[in-house]
Amino acid sequence: VPISPPDTSIVIVAIDDQAFKSLPGKWPYPNFYYGKLVENLDKAGAKLIVFDIEITEKSEENMDDDLYFARAVTDAKNVVLAGKVVFDVGSYGTENRELLKPIAPLLRTPATWGLVNAVYDMDGFLRQYLLYYDVNNKRYYSLSLEATQKLENIKISQDQDPHSRFFKVGNHSIPKVSANTMLINFLGPAESIRTYSLASVLDDSTFELSGDEDTDIFEMHKKWGTFRDKVVFIGATAEELQDNKLTPFRDYKGRKRNIPGVEVHARSEEHT
Numbered sequence: 001v002p003i004s005p006p007d008t009s010i011v012i013v014a015i016d017d018q019a020f021k022s023l024p025g026k027w028p029y030p031n032f033y034y035g036k037l038v039e040n041l042d043k044a045g046a047k048l049i050v051f052d053i054e055i056t057e058k059s060e061e062n063m064d065d066d067l068y069f070a071r072a073v074t075d076a077k078n079v080v081l082a083g084k085v086v087f088d089v090g091s092y093g094t095e096n097r098e099l100l101k102p103i104a105p106l107l108r109t110p111a112t113w114g115l116v117n118a119v120y121d122m123d124g125f126l127r128q129y130l131l132y133y134d135v136n137n138k139r140y141y142s143l144s145l146e147a148t149q150k151l152e153n154i155k156i157s158q159d160q161d162p163h164s165r166f167f168k169v170g171n172h173s174i175p176k177v178s179a180n181t182m183l184i185n186f187l188g189p190a191e192s193i194r195t196y197s198l199a200s201v202l203d204d205s206t207f208e209l210s211g212d213e214d215t216d217i218f219e220m221h222k223k224w225g226t227f228r229d230k231v232v233f234i235g236a237t238a239e240e241l242q243d244n245k246l247t248p249f250r251d252y253k254g255r256k257r258n259i260p261g262v263e264v265h266a267r268s269e270e271h272t
Contacts, residue, residue, distance in 0.1 A: 010266050011230050012195040013037070014237040015053070022199040022213040027241075031059050033202060035069035037234065040201055040218055042076040045228035050080045050147045050269070052116055052235030052262040055102050070105035080147050081106055081113040085133045085140070097135045114146030118245070118261065119181050126245040126259075128181040129268045131167055131174070144269035145169060151231065151269075184268055186247060190259045193266050195237065196226070231269065235262025 059065045081102045119128045130142045154170035166173040204218040236243045237260040244258035
């Protein structure tokens with residue numbers, strides 16, 4: 001059973017079935033959408049905006065979309081982006097690590113970025129969460145740790161005892177499972193964190209959804225204060241995007257449900 005009520009200071013904006021139905025563009029969405037999303041969340045008073053979407057390729061059709069997105073990120077000043085470490089086997093069986101970073105216009109903004117690599121157990125379940133990877137003698141932290149650094153205006157010390165049972169993040173001491181992982185403190189099944197469709201956050205008075213879906217609902221969200229002072233994680237929940245994970249809550253109350261990867265990051269930041 002859930003061990004405590006969810007943290008209501010964290011919400012999720014999801015690329016879900018409603019987004020697929022309502023948004024005029026097709027997946028993968030243009031970077032204009034993400035720029036508009038950041039603008040709207042900033043106007044709505046979001047405390048922190050965290051992307052579990054890898055923006056690692058420039059727009060092919062309209063480069064202005066990339067610049068618009070970058071300007072929105074710069075203006076908001078409270079965005080954390082996503083990247084990852086890619087592994088391959090080199091000569092003599094050595095493991096090579098390469099970074100897949102956000103696109104250059106985004107790297108030139110005040111945004112930070114964190115790793116979204118998943119750490120699976122032997123049975124394919126997700127119980128552990130990455131703390132960091134070292135690449136070319138530099139340390140890169142996970143998405144939730146970068147979010148914590150940004151949120152609390154702290155800097156993680158790299159001068160830590162590798163043999164310690166704890167990893168220090170500001171005033172937090174995180175019990176380690178391995179040198180660079182922690183256990184995820186799951187509080188419940190999927191959708192334990194309040195979730196809103198990407199379509200509803202884009203749907204303001206200037207953005208047209210498809211057909212009868214356009215209601216300008218985001219104008220009401222601003223009045224209601226839905227996102228005011230919230231930490232907002234953005235990621236995929238639609239099954240087609242294949243980012244749903246096996247977790248210990250897979251068969252909760254007899255209902256088989258996987259948890260979206262974005263919710264895993266949100267839970268990990270919640271309990272840092």
